Amino acid sequence: MNELTIRPAVRSDLPAIVAMLADDALGATRESPDDLTPYQDAFARLAADPQQHVVVAERNGRAVGTLQLTVIPGLSRRGSTRTVIEGVRVDSTERGSGLGTELIEWAVEKSRSLGADLVQLTSDATRTDAHRFYERLGFTASHLGFKLAL
Template sequence: MGDLVIRPATDDDIPAIVAMLADDPLGAQRESPDDLTPYRTALKRLSGDPHQHLVVAVREDRVVGTLQLTIIPGLSRRGSTRSIIEGVRIHADERGSGLGTRLIEWAVETSRSEGCQLVQLTSDKTRTDAHRFYERLGFESSHLGFKLSL
């Protein structure tokens, strides 16, 4: 992994990020790689917020992974700050290479440096392989999640 660079995402990375987001049955239903306009708008919004870290993993000038890390100051847990990891995707050619572990390690290290006391993430209940992956990295299934589409 010596040639791997994890860096903030740029506008030029959007096509590769969206392709990874759409590269599974769930993502294929909710992503629109043919129209990148909303993703570019979202990146501008994210880039202007110091609590948002949208990063890409790059190897040999090719985007091979991505994730979003959000830092959330709060009152609960004695005023602790937490982070949320979202949108973890690894290019199909890189799965099983250790890249996912490296990205999650980056997110945990960054969370610590931002003063977080807790790192959390959600994963669709159908992604059983992802669940095993997160458990291997020390995450525990602790809550039942709910969503309301607006």
């Protein structure tokens, strides 16, 4: 009865996904769980793009984790394909349960099955606990990232 399923997200998962995105100090400043309109528009675009994989981890009929996996074919690295993991979140009731590890392991295996040569992710500089988590799973801090707000 306590079985975990990782499955493609559906539109009805949006309230739970957005709540998880908003449930930390950074997310609370940039997410709007009370207005799902922009998320519904974004989800429609993601669902229509075969290079996007938004998933939820479901336990007992409830979404308790989520992430987005993006496939990026490229010319660099001898024409390799990479994937990018984004928006990794675990419901507060599941933190420390190993669910985050299961989600990342799912994303790595999915990346392999899609023919990717490299899996990458970014993490906000202030999320030091997340950095240790990703390093424990074999990721290395290899690049310095930059952003430009538009």
